Each structure stands twice: as C-alpha cells, then as structure tokens.
Amino acid sequence: MTARKRPHRLTARMRLTLSYTLFAVTAGLLSLAVVYVGMRYVPNYPLTSSNPRYRSDAPSRQEILHSLLTASGYALALLTAVGLVGGWLIAGRVLRPLQDITRAAHRAASGALEHRIALAGPRDEFTDLSDAFDEMLARLQRSFEAQQRFAANASHELRTPLAITHTLLQVAAADPAGQDWRLLVTRLQDTNRRAIEISEALLQLADLGNAPPDLAPTDLATATGEALAAVRDEAEAVGITLTADLRPAPATGNAVLLRQAAVNLLHNALRHNLPAGAGGRVTVATGADPERPGRVHLTVANTGPQLTADAVATFTEPFLRGRGRTAETDPSRRGHGLGLAIVAAVAEAHHGELHLTPESSGGLRVTLSLPGPVEE
Known part of the structure; x- marks a missing residue:
C-alpha cells in the first residue's frame, strides 16, 4: 500500500x-x-514652572x-x-x-517490533501516548509471533499426513505383491481423515476470526447434552467415567458453535486424562455462573497429571497439545492441537471468557463463561 x-x-x-x-x-x-x-x-499644553525665572524643559x-x-x-x-x-x-x-x-x-x-520507546519523565500526554504505543507494539509482536508459529505449525501438521500417505503409496508401489491391502487402505483412510479434521478445524478458526456468528436465544445445557451424547462411546472405550450436572443455562449464542465448543472441551478432557483403565474421571456442569451474576457457565474438569499455571496458560495456542507438540501414540487419544484454540475463539465470538485452572490433585478445570440472555 x-x-x-x-x-x-x-x-x-x-x-x-x-x-x-x-x-x-x-x-x-x-x-x-x-x-x-x-x-x-x-x-x-507646555508645562511651566511656578517661578517665572526658571524655564521648564518638560x-x-x-x-x-x-x-x-x-x-x-x-x-x-x-x-x-x-x-x-x-x-x-x-x-x-x-x-x-x-x-x-x-x-x-x-x-x-x-x-x-521489538523496539520500545520507554519514554522517561513525569506522566503527561506524551508519556501516555508513548506507553500506549509501547503496549501496541508488544501486542503486535505477540500477535505476529503467534501468527508465525501458527503458519509453521499448520504447515507441519498438514504436511505430516501427506508425507505418510506418500510413504505408504511408495512402499505399496515398490512391492505390490507383499502388501496387506486391507491394512493399507485402513491406514490411508485414517491419515486422510486426520488431514480433513485439521483442514476443517483451520477453516473454522478462520471463519470465527473473520465474521461474527449469528446469535439467538439458546441453552448451553442443551448444547452440552448433545456433546455428551457424541463422546460417550469414546469415554467407555478408554474407561473414563463421565459425570454430568446439567442445569438450565440460557444464553444468547450460536447453538452449533456452542455444541462444537462443548465437544472440544470433552475431547480434550478425555484424551488428556489418566491412562486407560486407571480410573480417570470427567465432570461436566452447566448453570448460572456463581461468581459472575447475569452469566452462565460450562465447566469441564478431568483427572490427569499435575500441571503448572505457566503450562496451562499456553494451552489455547493452536497446535499445542497436553504433552507439548508431540502427538499421542495412541490414535484413539490423538488430537490435532486445535481444540482449545477453537473454544477460545468461540468464547471471544460470544463475548465470553475461557478460564483454564490446573487442579491441585492433577488434571485441568476449564470454565466457559457466557453472558446471559439479552432482555428486550
């Protein structure tokens, strides 16, 4: 420009x-x-002296x-x-x-973007402008670095399934007779499904960042109930107990996006839990937000390893998984690292708040707080 x-x-x-x-x-x-x-x-008029013998020069x-x-x-x-x-x-x-x-x-x-003005002196209009400019530079730097990491990680995540597909096809072409074609097709389907999931998640993130969603009166408890029905089979397969307390939580939002946010939170709670068969639990609750009058909340808490506050603060970064940037070896518990990033974007689109808190006994508590219905 x-x-x-x-x-x-x-x-x-x-x-x-x-x-x-x-x-x-x-x-x-x-x-x-x-x-x-x-x-x-x-x-x-000319000034004269009272004595005629003296001449005034005034x-x-x-x-x-x-x-x-x-x-x-x-x-x-x-x-x-x-x-x-x-x-x-x-x-x-x-x-x-x-x-x-x-x-x-x-x-x-x-x-x-790393330069800062850091204007010294007493507070006045110029120091206020300087501080505001420094804050803007800091936010731009963080945003730019996050964008760079996002682009690099997205490229890596999309390149991985393509590379796996390429390798499988090369091996099959080199030795057609020695292939288990049923196993090959299964692996190709699994790899292709993963690439599709990543692409759809990226498109969803892009849509949330570009256009505000259509909002209407809805119930967060209903969306959460539908999400629970969608993940019960996965919970049973890994032996994790689901406990739900779904109380009415009327809000103004997009039912589809709220259901997707609930599904992502539940998937995250299931896949980053205790090992299969170790008695893992996930607790889900909806209702009026007890700490913020006039708002409703969805809380998902799970068991799991001990987490630090610094580590939890990065969980909404795209492509960052609970174990860092290494995917789970178990395909049934493997995510693409975009779940919490999408939930954070949904919360922002609904003028809500997303809070992640490590549990003292291990695991994570995630609270999605949304404004209540708008009274007309």
Whole structure:
C-alpha cells in the first residue's frame, strides 16, 4: 500500500514557533495599546514652572507619544526576534518525544517490533501516548509471533499426513505383491481423515476470526447434552467415567458453535486424562455462573497429571497439545492441537471468557463463561 500524498505545509515545530511569536507580539501590542490610551490623559499644553525665572524643559504629550511609538517599534522588533528564537527552541523541546515516537513507528513499519520507546519523565500526554504505543507494539509482536508459529505449525501438521500417505503409496508401489491391502487402505483412510479434521478445524478458526456468528436465544445445557451424547462411546472405550450436572443455562449464542465448543472441551478432557483403565474421571456442569451474576457457565474438569499455571496458560495456542507438540501414540487419544484454540475463539465470538485452572490433585478445570440472555 503506497503512502497517501499530502499537501506540503509548515512543520508542527514551525507552526508552534509562529504561534508563540504571534502570542508574544499580540500581548506586547495590547500592553502598548493600554499605555498609549493612558497617555491621552497627559496634558497637551507646555508645562511651566511656578517661578517665572526658571524655564521648564518638560516634554509635551505629542513629544511623549512620538518617543513612545519609536521605542515601541524597537521593542516589538526585539520581541518578535526573541519570540521566534525562543519559540523554536521551546517547540523543539516540547515535540522531542513525538520525534522518538515517530522513529519507533518507522522502525515498527519496517518490521522491527521489538523496539520500545520507554519514554522517561513525569506522566503527561506524551508519556501516555508513548506507553500506549509501547503496549501496541508488544501486542503486535505477540500477535505476529503467534501468527508465525501458527503458519509453521499448520504447515507441519498438514504436511505430516501427506508425507505418510506418500510413504505408504511408495512402499505399496515398490512391492505390490507383499502388501496387506486391507491394512493399507485402513491406514490411508485414517491419515486422510486426520488431514480433513485439521483442514476443517483451520477453516473454522478462520471463519470465527473473520465474521461474527449469528446469535439467538439458546441453552448451553442443551448444547452440552448433545456433546455428551457424541463422546460417550469414546469415554467407555478408554474407561473414563463421565459425570454430568446439567442445569438450565440460557444464553444468547450460536447453538452449533456452542455444541462444537462443548465437544472440544470433552475431547480434550478425555484424551488428556489418566491412562486407560486407571480410573480417570470427567465432570461436566452447566448453570448460572456463581461468581459472575447475569452469566452462565460450562465447566469441564478431568483427572490427569499435575500441571503448572505457566503450562496451562499456553494451552489455547493452536497446535499445542497436553504433552507439548508431540502427538499421542495412541490414535484413539490423538488430537490435532486445535481444540482449545477453537473454544477460545468461540468464547471471544460470544463475548465470553475461557478460564483454564490446573487442579491441585492433577488434571485441568476449564470454565466457559457466557453472558446471559439479552432482555428486550
């Protein structure tokens, strides 16, 4: 995008200098005008002494006014010069922080987002602007780095199933007679399904970031109940006990997206739990948010390994799994690392909040808090 052409004007420093000078000269003119008006009350006749033998040399009003005008001209000329020089220096000192901000903006435009102005001095309009600009740079840097990581991780995640498919087909082509074609087809289908899931999740993330969803009165408990029905078979297969307390949770939202968010939370709770057969549990609850009046919540808590607050803070980053960036070896418990990222995007699209808290006994508690229904 090319820079917009702007008409040439005086610089801000020059405009401030001229403004200071004009103010000083105007103030001088007003002061002289007051003196000049006051001189009208000076007698306009020759002043004489009471003793006729002494001759008075006192000037007349006309002579005083003439001398006053001459001195005023020199004073105004000097005042103009002082105003220009002093105004130029003062304007430069006042505008110096803006020059620092401008240089930082040019560096940011060239891609150097790590620079900070860190303007020193007491709090004023310039330090407020500097702090706001530094905060904007920090957010831009975090967003840019997250975008870079997202692009790299998305490329890696999509390249992996394609590489697996390519390898399987190469092996099959090299030794057609020695292949278990049923097993090969099963592996290809599993790999293809995974690539489709990743692509659909990426498209969903992109849609949530580009356009606001259609919102209507709905019940978060209903969406959660449908999500529970969709994951019960998976929970039974790995021996995890599901416990639900679904109380009415009326909200204004998109029923499809809320169901998907609930499914993602349940999948995350099941797949990052205790090993199969170790007595893992998942507890699900909906209802009025006890800590935020006027809001409703969905809470999903599971058993699992001990987690730190620093690690939990990164779980909504795309492609970050519970074990880091290494996928589970068990295909039935393998995710693509986009589940919580999608839930966070759904929460943001609904003006809600997503809170992740590590449990003291191990596992994770995730709370999705949404505004209640809008009263008309």
